Amino acid sequence: MAQKISGVFAVLAASATLFAVNVNAADSTLNKVKKQGYVQCGVSAGLPGFSNPNAKGQWEGLDVEFCQAVAAATLGDKTKVKYIPLTAKERFTALQSGEIDILSRNTTWTLHRDTALGLNFTGVNYYDGQGFMVKKDMGIKSAKELDGAAVCVQSGTTTELNLADYFRVNGMKYKPVVFDTAPQTSKGFDSGRCDALTTDQSGLYALRLNLKDPTSAVVLPEIISKEPLGPVVRQGDDQWFNIVRWTLFTMINAEEFNVTSANVEQLKKDSKDPNIRRLIGLDGPKGKGLGLNDDWGFQIIKQVGNYGESFHRTVGLGSPLNIERGLNALWNNGGIQYAPPIR
Numbered sequence: 492m493a494q495k496i497s498g499v500f501a502v503l504a505a506s507a508t509l510f511a512v513n514v515n516a517a518d519s520t521l522n523k524v525k526k527q528g529y530v531q532c533g534v535s536a537g538l539p540g541f542s543n544p545n546a547k548g549q550w551e552g553l554d555v556e557f558c559q560a561v562a563a564a565t566l567g568d569k570t571k572v573k574y575i576p577l578t579a580k581e582r583f584t585a586l587q588s589g590e591i592d593i594l595s596r597n598t599t600w601t602l603h604r605d606t607a608l609g610l611n612f613t614g615v616n617y618y619d620g621q622g623f624m625v626k627k628d629m630g631i632k633s634a635k636e637l638d639g640a641a642v643c644v645q646s647g648t649t650t651e652l653n654l655a656d657y658f659r660v661n662g663m664k665y666k667p668v669v670f671d672t673a674p675q676t677s678k679g680f681d682s683g684r685c686d687a688l689t690t691d692q693s694g695l696y697a698l699r700l701n702l703k704d705p706t707s708a709v710v711l712p713e714i715i716s717k718e719p720l721g722p723v724v725r726q727g728d729d730q731w732f733n734i735v736r737w738t739l740f741t742m743i744n745a746e747e748f749n750v751t752s753a754n755v756e757q758l759k760k761d762s763k764d765p766n767i768r769r770l771i772g773l774d775g776p777k778g779k780g781l782g783l784n785d786d787w788g789f790q791i792i793k794q795v796g797n798y799g800e801s802f803h804r805t806v807g808l809g810s811p812l813n814i815e816r817g818l819n820a821l822w823n824n825g826g827i828q829y830a831p832p833i834r
């Protein structure tokens with residue numbers, strides 16, 4: 492018994508030490524990022540609109556721009572990012588082990604991931620939901636007609652789990668055809684290994700673009716799940732958690748107050764709007780609470796832009812994906828994107 496109790500104390504003492512180390516500024520993620528000179532950002536290996544290397548080999552997409560925003564806030568330079576492409580299966584281990592500082596990779600916020608893996612979700616940068624895509628010549632109009640179908644799906648995702656739930660609940664059978672990466676999954680579908688492909692709806696639009704003949708596939712109307720996607724950090728470093736979360740809130744608030752990469756310089760000179768002045772660090776709490784320079788918000792908006800600008804050029808109507816804002820419109824414009832006030 493005595494031994495057991497001392498064992499418990501040993502564990503408590505060890506975790507107290509761990510905690511002490513975590514809150515020690517010298518060992519904080521912010522300090523590490525400053526020392527190494529860049530943010531290590533885990534992204535998907537290739538998903539158009541979210542994170543994808545372009546023809547010049549530069550990473551592009553909504554999740555990529557979010558990493559750039561964190562680099563602008565913390566290092567004053569959006570280019571100081573090292574991208575680490577990760578499959579769905581690899582992504583959480585990479586964050587747990589410290590190989591990356593942020594996971595910014597179409598990752599769904601769930602109870603298990605937020606609590607049991609030593610990780611924290613910082614917010615939602617894209618509200619998504621799971622759907623299905625089928626070959627047009629199959630001639631079906633609803634996912635309810637998929638009984639007996641072979642379904643291409645990516646491993647290590649919520650997609651796999653929702654797929655099983657959906658078919659069970661609807662009393663239907665299916666044959667999973669499982670792949671490790673998005674390109675493999677869409678190739679599997681393209682080459683006829685399966686009747687349907689399932690993933691987040693944004694992913695369906697992205698993968699359809701890469702089919703030999705994109706018009707040969709149709710997206711079915713059913714959305715079978717909630718997939719709130721957002722940036723993730725390790726548990727135990729509240730300062731870094733706050734930096735990442737308020738980077739997202741700054742981008743969303745900037746859209747709400749019509750502050751853009753194009754007008755922020757001028758607004759810094761002459762804006763009298765107290766909301767805008769706090770947003771860009773002229774007044775208000777500024778950078779102190781986050782351990783950042785006072786112009787951290789200004790740098791995010793100047794170098795990357797507001798949430799709406801980023802959405803538009805990466806996944807929205809200004810991009811090949813052509814996705815409407817839908818749930819991702821601001822709260823005062825028919826959607827549910829809502830950020831707490833900067834004051």
Ligand SMILES: N[C@@H](CCC(=O)N[C@@H](CS)C(=O)NCC(=O)O)C(=O)O
Nearest residue numbers: 536537579598599648649672673694
């Ligand atoms: N949101 C789901 C699915 C995320 C996911 O990884 N989806 C695949 C299918 S579109 C993907 O993005 N793959 C990109 C890649 O493997 O590079 C999750 O968090 O589990």
